[in-house]
Amino acid sequence: xxxxxxxxxxxxxxxxxxxxxxxxxxxxxxxxxxxxxxxxxxxxxxxxxxxxxxxxxxxxxxxxxxxxxxxxxxxxxxxxxxxxxxxxxxxxxxxxxxxxxxxxxxxxxxxxxxxxxxxxxxxxxxxxxxxxxxxxxxxxxxxxxxxxxxxxxxxxxxxxxxxxxxxxxxxxxxxxxxxxxxxxxxxxxxxxxxxxxxxxxxxxxxxxxxxxxxxxxxxxxxxxxxxxxxxxxxxxxxxxxxxxxxxxxxxxxxxxxxxxxxxxxxxxxxxxxxxxxxxxxxxxxxxxxxxxxxxxxxxxxxxxxxxxxxxxxxxxxxxxxxxxxxxxxxxxxxxxxxxxxxxxxxxxxxxxxxxxxxxxxxxxxxxxxxxxxxxxxxxxxxxxxxxxxxxxxxxxxxxxxxxxxxxxxxxxxxxxxxxxxxxxxxxxxxxxxxxxxxxxxxxxxxxxxxxxxxxxxxxxxxxxxxxxxxxxxxxxxxxxxxxxxxxxxxxxxxxxxxxxxxxxxxxxxxxxxxxxxxxxxxxxxxxxxxxxxxxxxxxxxxxx
Amino acid sequence: xxxxxxxxxxxxxxxxxxxxxxxxxxxxxxxxxxxxxxxxxxxxxxxxxxxxxxxxxxxxxxxxxxxxxxxxxxxxxxxxxxxxxxxxxxxxxxxxxxxxxxxxxxxxxxxxxxxxxxxxxxxxxxxxxxxxxxxxxxxxxxxxxxxxxxxxxxxxxxxxxxxxxxxxxxxxxxxxxxxxxxxxxxxxxxxxxxxxxxxxxxxxxxxxxxxxxxxxxxxxxxxxxxxxxxxxxxxxxxxxxxxxxxxxxxxxxxxxxxxxxxxxxxxxxxxxxxxxxxxxxxxxxxxxxxxxxxxxxxxxxxxxxxxxxxxxxxxxxxxxxxxxxxxxxxxxxxxxxxxxxxxx
Numbered sequence: 052x053x054x055x056x057x058x059x060x061x062x063x064x065x066x067x068x069x070x071x072x073x074x075x076x077x078x079x080x081x082x083x084x085x086x087x088x089x090x091x092x093x094x095x096x097x098x099x100x101x102x103x104x105x106x107x108x109x110x111x112x113x114x115x116x117x118x119x120x121x122x123x124x125x126x127x128x129x130x131x132x133x134x135x136x137x138x139x140x141x142x143x144x145x146x147x148x149x150x151x152x153x154x155x156x157x158x159x160x161x162x163x164x165x166x167x168x169x170x171x172x173x174x175x176x177x178x179x180x181x182x183x184x185x186x187x188x189x190x191x192x193x194x195x196x197x198x199x200x201x202x203x204x205x206x207x208x209x210x211x212x213x214x215x216x217x218x219x220x221x222x223x224x225x226x227x228x229x230x231x232x233x234x235x236x237x238x239x240x241x242x243x244x245x246x247x248x249x250x251x252x253x254x255x256x257x258x259x260x261x262x263x264x265x266x267x268x269x270x271x272x273x274x275x276x277x278x279x280x281x282x283x284x285x286x287x288x289x290x291x292x293x294x295x296x297x298x299x300x301x302x303x304x305x306x307x308x309x310x311x312x313x314x315x316x317x318x319x320x321x322x323x324x325x326x327x328x329x330x331x332x333x334x335x336x337x338x339x340x341x342x343x344x345x346x347x348x349x350x351x352x353x354x355x356x357x358x359x360x361x362x363x364x365x366x367x368x369x370x371x372x373x374x375x376x377x378x379x380x381x382x383x384x385x386x387x388x389x390x391x392x393x394x395x396x397x398x399x400x401x402x403x404x405x406x407x408x409x410x411x412x413x414x415x416x417x418x419x420x421x422x423x424x425x426x427x428x429x430x431x432x433x434x435x436x437x438x439x440x441x442x443x444x445x446x447x448x449x450x451x452x453x454x455x456x457x458x459x460x461x462x463x464x465x466x467x468x469x470x471x472x473x474x475x476x477x478x479x480x481x482x483x484x485x486x487x488x489x490x491x492x493x494x495x496x497x498x499x500x501x502x503x504x505x506x507x508x509x510x511x512x513x514x515x516x517x518x519x520x521x522x523x524x525x526x527x528x529x530x531x532x533x534x535x536x537x538x539x540x541x542x543x544x545x546x547x548x549x550x551x552x553x554x555x556x557x558x559x560x561x562x563x564x565x566x567x568x569x570x571x572x573x574x575x576x577x578x579x580x581x582x583x584x585x586x587x588x589x590x591x592x593x594x595x
Numbered sequence: 596x597x598x599x600x601x602x603x604x605x606x607x608x609x610x611x612x613x614x615x616x617x618x619x620x621x622x623x624x625x626x627x628x629x630x631x632x633x634x635x636x637x638x639x640x641x642x643x644x645x646x647x648x649x650x651x652x653x654x655x656x657x658x659x660x661x662x663x664x665x666x667x668x669x670x671x672x673x674x675x676x677x678x679x680x681x682x683x684x685x686x687x688x689x690x691x692x693x694x695x696x697x698x699x700x701x702x703x704x705x706x707x708x709x710x711x712x713x714x715x716x717x718x719x720x721x722x723x724x725x726x727x728x729x730x731x732x733x734x735x736x737x738x739x740x741x742x743x744x745x746x747x748x749x750x751x752x753x754x755x756x757x758x759x760x761x762x763x764x765x766x767x768x769x770x771x772x773x774x775x776x777x778x779x780x781x782x783x784x785x786x787x788x789x790x791x792x793x794x795x796x797x798x799x800x801x802x803x804x805x806x807x808x809x810x811x812x813x814x815x816x817x818x819x820x821x822x823x824x825x826x827x828x829x830x831x832x833x834x835x836x837x838x839x840x841x842x843x844x845x846x847x848x849x850x851x852x853x854x855x856x857x858x859x860x861x862x863x864x865x866x867x868x869x870x871x872x873x874x875x876x877x878x879x880x881x882x883x884x885x886x887x888x889x890x891x892x893x894x895x896x897x898x899x900x901x902x903x904x905x906x907x908x909x910x911x912x913x914x915x916x917x918x919x920x921x922x923x924x925x926x927x928x929x930x931x932x933x934x935x936x937x938x939x
Contacts, residue, residue, distance in 0.1 A: 097665070175809045179818065263765055263801035269938055279764055282657040284927050285664060285685065358835070443654075444665055451669040458651075458671060537628060543650060553628070555804045557890065558825065559832030563808055563815050 071502065075410035076427065079403050079473075085455060086466050087434050090445025091294070097448070098291020105288040115276075119296065122272040125187070125262075126255035129194035130248045136195065137202030137247070138240075139335035145207035146215075147329060148322040155340065156207075157581040160524070162343055163200040164531030164577045165350075166548045169555060169570040170196070171264030173350045178265075189265045194255045196343060201254070201475075202247040208520055209243035209482050210236075215323070228328040242485075246478045249308045253301065253435035253474075259534065273297050277438045294441050301436030305429035347574070354567035365564035369572065380543075382550055382569050386576065389530055389547040396468035396529035401522050403469070404476030407431055409510060411477070412484030431477050434470040439534035442467070446539065461544060467535035472525035479521040480514055487513055523584035527577050547573050621647040622868050623672030625860065627659045628652050630677060631888040632881065640875045646868050656682060656767060656855075663691040663860065673863040674872045676721060678856045681770060683714045684923035686858075692717035693859040695870050697877045703896035707854050713920050718856035721876050724891035725827035725850035725911045726771035728758075731812045733842050734821035743822065745848045746779055749792060756796035759810040760824040762938065764930045766802050767853075772824045773933055774922065775851035778915035789936045799937050813843050828890045831907040841907045850911035855891070 098105065109115050144156050162170070174193055178184045183192070213236070221231045237244075257274045271279075273293050280290040325333060357364040369382040380388075411428050415421055434442070446467070450457045457463050487509065495505045533548040545553070547569060554566035630650065637648045651672050653662040660682040663675060667689065678686050686692055697719040700708075707720035728749070735742045743749055749758055761769030777785045798820065800806040807825055810818035814833050827850060830841040857876045859869040875881060882898035885891060892900070892910065 172804060172808055175805060176817065179809060264805050275765075282654070282661055283764060283930070285661050286927070444662070447653075447662055447666050447671065448669075451666070537652075537654065549628075555808070556629070557832070558807060558829040559815060562832070 071506065072410055072413075075406045079407035079431065080427070082399075082403050082473075083430060083434070083470075086446075087437075087442065087470060090449045091437055091441055092445075093449045094287075094441050094445035095291045095294050098287040098289075098294075101288070105292045109289045109292040115293070118271050118273055118276050119300075121270055122256055122274070123300070125190055125194065125258075125270075125272070126252045129191055129198065129255040130252040132191065132195050133199045133202045133251045134206075134244060134248050136335070136339045137199050137206065138244075139332040140199070140339050141203045141207035141210055142332045143329070143336040144203065145211040146322055147325050147333075149325065152322075153582050154578075156204075157578045159203050159340065159343065160200040160527055160581055161347060161574050161578055162196050163198070164527045165197075165347075165574055166531065166533055166551050166570055167197075167260030167264070169350065169551060169566060170346060171260060172555065173346045173353070174265060176353070177346060177349055185265070185269065187270060190262055190270060193261045193265050194258060196346060197258075197261065198251045198254050199339070199343065201251050202244075204520065204524060205247035205250070205478055206240055206243045208479055208517055209240060211322075212483060212486065213239055243482050245308045246482065249304060249432065250435065250474060250478060252304060253432065256297070256300065257436060257438060259439070273300075274438050278440050281440050281444060290441070294438060297437060298433070301433060302429065304436075305432055350567060350574075351571055354564065354571045356564070365561075365568035366572075368561060368565050369568055380545065380550075382547070382565065382572070385545050385547045385550040385569075386572065388544050389573075390576075392465050392468065392536075392546060393526050393529035395462075395465035396472060396532075397522050397526045399465060399469035400472035400476050400525040400529075401518065404431075404473050404521065404525075405480060405514070405518060407473075408477050408480040408484055408514075409506070411481055412487070412510070414489070432474045435474050442470070443535055443539065463539045464536055464546070465529070467539055468529035468532045469525075471532055471535070472528045475524050475528060476518075476521040479524060480517045483514055483517045484510060519584050523581045526580055526584075530573065530577055530580075619646045620865065621649045622674060622865060622872050623649050623651050624872065625651045625653055625659070625663070625672040625675045627656050627677040628654060629889060633884050633888055636881060636884055639880055640872065643875075644868065644871055646865075646871075648872065660686045660691075664689045667691050667861070670860045670862045673860055673865055673869040674857060674876075675860055676855070676857040676876060678718065678858065679853050680709070680856075680919050681767075681774070681853070681922050681926075683709055683718060683856060683919040687714045687717055688923070691861055693861045693863065693866065693869075695719075695859045695866075695873060697874050698870075699874055699877055701896065704894050707894045709856075709919060713918070714856070718858045719873050719877055720854050720894040721857050721881075722885050722889065722891040722893055723852055723854040725845070725847075725852050725914055726768045726775070726824065727827045727845040727847065727850040727911065728772075729811075729813070729823050729825040729829055729843050729845050731814075731821035731843050732840075733814070734812045742844075742846075744846060746776060746788070749797075749822070750788065750795050752795070754795065754822065757820050758792070758795070758822040759798040759800060759806045759818070759820040761803055761806050762799050762801050763933050766800075768803055768824050768826065769799075770930075771851040771853055773929065774917045775849060775915040777929065778851070778917050786932060786936060789933065793937055797937075826890065827911065828886075828892075828904070828908050830909075831903045832890075834903070834907055845909055845911075847909055847911040850914040852911065852914040852916070854894070 140159065144152060144159065170193065174189070174196075175184065178189055183189045217235050217239075218231050221235055222228075226234075256272070258272065259274050259278065262270055262272050262275055273296060277290050277293050277297070280286045280293070354365055355361045355363070372381055407427070411424060413424075415424065446463060447458055449455075450463070457466075492505050492509050495509055496502070500508065531548060533552065536546055537549050537552065551566050551569050551573070554562045554569065630652065637650070641647050649672075653659045653671065656677055656679050659675070659677050662671065663686060670691075675686075675692070692714075694716045696708075696716060700719065704720060707723060709715045709718055728743070728746075730742050732742070740753060743751075743754055748754060760772055763769040763773035773785075776788055779785070780788045798806075798810055800810060803825070806823055807813070807829075808816045808818075810816075810820045811823040811825075812818050812821045813823070814835075825845075827845040827847070830843045830845060833843050834841045857873050859866060859873060863869045877895055879895060879897050879899075882893035882895040885893045885898075886901055886904050892904075892908075
């Protein structure tokens with residue numbers, strides 16, 4: 052793309068475009084610099100205060116090597132399984148038209164926002180007594196359960212916009228469905244699959260609660276080890292060595308993924324009715340969705356259990372503060388806090404993410420600029436690959452001076468949540484922006500549209516639907532975020548996941564029941580919000 | 596439109612910087628995530644002194660102390676609550692606390708004080724709770740098996756596959772139980788005990804909720820193991836409304852006592868106010884509230900206990916003790932040895 056030296060190119064590099072680029076790069080970089088790079092660097096720096104001798108010593112421990120191996124193995128396997136199982140679901144939910152599609156789409160994302168500690172207990176209750184309990188396979192199952200939504204939504208959004216005429220042509224010419232899929236569809240989905248897989252890999256590589264709860268104590272990851280070293284032993288040297296190792300793995304992964312890029316041709320595709328050839332995908336999608344539903348159903352069933360049978364006792368209790376005042380605020384107030392925070396986090400993630408994606412979608416001619424963009428692209432994903440403990444402690448030791456004296460400020464929570472949601476926003480929006488034919492922008496410019504007008508009428512118009520999808524996703528992530536939030540939330544303003552964690556950490560049937568009921572409420576709210584966003588998207592099709 | 600969103604986001608970030616305006620500079624109470632007091636308790640402090648209190652959570656008990664150490668040059672707050680005896684040495688040795696123990700302590704609370712030079716000068720005891728092996732009375736009655744009583748019993752064949760505990764390196768009650776066994780069997784003997792414990796089918800879970808709600812057979816869970824490491828205050832929670840007996844019980848010969856302390860953070864700009872807040876945490880206003888909100892016992896001899904505690908909660912007469920200095924010195928080595936035995 053690009054590279055043609057016609058007058059159009061000169062128009063596109065007008066001064067206002069330069070300003071736009073600087074803003075688009077500057078805003079995300081400033082955000083990541085202050086709220087990610089600086090805290091993490093400061094924290095790692097503490098560990099290397101006495102020099103770099105820690106590397107040899109930490110890597111000489113057999114435990115370290117084993118943990119790195121386990122981390123890579125579980126993240127790689129889980130990513131592959133997520134892609135294989137997620138593709139048929141994405142196809143059915145984003146290419147086929149059927150009643151209740153928006154609802155199923157929303158349901159699939161549900162596991163992604165459930166609190167790990169609750170799902171851990173739900174999973175273990177299901178697995179207890181089976182040979183799977185406490186095995187590596189159990190961890191994989193849970194990781195797939197949590198992350199498959201990333202594949203379904205990221206790949207699904209891209210798939211939705213693929214021009215189906217190429218497939219149709221191949222089909223008419225006699226190609227088998229498998230051949231059509233392998234030679235036409237799959238290559239075009241490549242970039243979005245790579246994007247989704249890399250996000251899943253990062254989530255899995257830094258998974259924490261799931262590994263602890265389901266692996267018993269037999270399996271650790273770099274992440275659980277950093278947590279242990281930092282919070283239990285205050286062994287910052289070893290923790291820093293592992294943090295750097297984590298970063299190296301992430302950067303290496305991003306470099307590999309960076310090779311699989313490029314745009315996909317788009318048009319506003321209209322979902323079609325199912326054909327007989329869709330049967331395998333439909334069967335696979337039903338099986339996967341049903342499997343996802345099992346732990347959720349188990350959770351709902353247990354939340355409805357009372358001492359005498361079934362009922363809504365646990366839900367009624369949510370209006371209060373638990374057995375013997377387990378909570379500072381009623382669960383409904385915590386839900387309100389969660390919603391407020393999640394809206395703020397979504398706003399931050401979407402503004403910063405959109406700015407970044409607009410810049411990333413351009414294909415500059417100069418190789419150095421292209422390489423800089425690739426690096427920028429990778430930098431946006433880094434927050435997913437670095438331990439929440441490192442970032443959390445980093446916040447505390449850096450954001451203590453004006454103008455960033457934010458340590459006890461409620462604004463840190465949405466910022467921390469936005470850090471996690473930001474890569475998802477970029478990954479959802481970017482493939483769509485990249486797929487815009489540059490000639491569209493050029494024509495607009497030639498016809499006299501100012502650069503801002505081009506941005507608004509071409510880029511933003513095309514991206515409106517994906518941005519809504521990304522907002523829903525970011526919102527769901529922010530709503531369910533626990534790791535950083537528990538670290539930073541003010542005790543008098545707890546979020547729902549924090550409250551659930553507290554309830555499940557206390558003995559007594561009421562508290563346990565309330566934790567389950569609150570999890571179901573959290574899940575229900577998330578599904579409602581996502582379903583609403585899906586509906587909004589349908590409405591915007593008319594304007595599009 | 597985009598500008599509007601951007602401006603809103605920037606405004607959001609900027610307004611976050613300014614603290615809410617009050618007459619007096621508030622005191623910041625840094626604590627762990629299990630901290631809770633009833634509504635209005637901290638307001639009473641403000642009413643008495645004119646100083647508002649802002650609570651700042653810093654993760655679990657381990658994270659709390661490490662946070663204080665890491666932020667020593669620019670302290671997070673004025674007063675800390677929630678340093679326990681397993682982490683006290685680290686806080687004291689790193690010099691994150693100013694010298695002050697509440698002026699209201701009496702000889703009745705001597706038993707909770709840390710040794711001299713190991714925190715006695717900086718930390719005021721606020722609450723304590725025992726981590727004990729809990730048993731499911733109903734299960735043992737149903738199966739006609741006598742309940743275990745001591746740590747020794749847990750390695751007997753009749754209790755094979757019946758015990759579940761938490762990992763000492765990822766769970767605070769798990770660590771407390773390990774320390775109980777270290778106190779009981781000594782520095783050279785606990786490894787042998789744990790080897791036998793594991794050979795007797797002990798299950799080690801990552802965390803408390805996992806052990807208690809999944810594997811324990813108690814009334815609010817559906818597991819099949821009737822013996823679990825939990826708190827001495829757990830049984831009162833299992834008493835159904837109107838019942839007179841708890842369906843579970845704590846074995847009082849297996850307990851390790853966790854005492855939580857408060858102290859003035861070194862570098863506070865308001866040492867006088869901070870000392871008043873420590874005194875307030877030790878006062879009966881807070882002490883009477885602690886059992887119902889944090890499920891632990893107040894240390895103040897003048898505090899009164901709620902009925903449910905009086906009836907169902909028990910205190911170990913002679914809990915196991917390991918000195919904070921020993922814990923700090925050996926924590927890593929013990930946990931490494933423990934992990935090799937219990938989580939092969």
